[in-house]
Amino acid sequence: KAGVTQTPRYLIKTRGQQVTLSCSPISGHRSVSWYQQTPGQGLQFLFEYFSETQRNKGNFPGRFSGRQFSNSRSEMNVSTLELGDSALYLCASGGGYDNSPLHFGNGTRLTVT
């Protein structure tokens, strides 16, 4: 089974621009979650989608948004980029049911200059 695929792996953007990150979950997984990882902050939860509906949302500003398509693929968008948005963005998929682990992709490293 193919794992979680995230594209692109690396991105360099300028302050004020917007960016879209893509995630393809493991086949059969209906839940997709997004996390931001910065040094010393661990993994901060952005949002979770299940069957095209946002099921949960973390404490991030409205500049961060996402969506999920009917094939479970997901995209995350960040508008009006700030320097502090530089981070590793991780996508994870899961079965969407209790007591099942998340499986992560290798992430997109976003650098905002």
Add this chain to the structure above:
Amino acid sequence: DQQVKQNSPSLSVQEGRISILNCDYTNSMFDYFLWYKKYPAEGPTFLISISSIKDKNEDGRFTVFLNKSAKHLSLHIVPSQPGDSAVYFCAASGNQFYFGTGTSLTVIP
């Protein structure tokens, strides 16, 4: 507010000895706990999990212990190997997954 805490940012252990990584949580409603391992430039990899109805789960060299009264979780790696050198994250599941800030383990040959 950090609901899952890993108070040791780093740990060094000799090859062959035991590695013990610790994790504390604040929410007694958490019912599923996990450990992940992360190498640089890769995403976290699921290692082992435990349900709140158990106090121990073992998988090869890895054992996770759960002390619900103390709201404490630990991961034991025996024997430690150089390939175990990585950052380890603990996580707890409530309405979402909450992650600790990670412990960087170095296993010295």
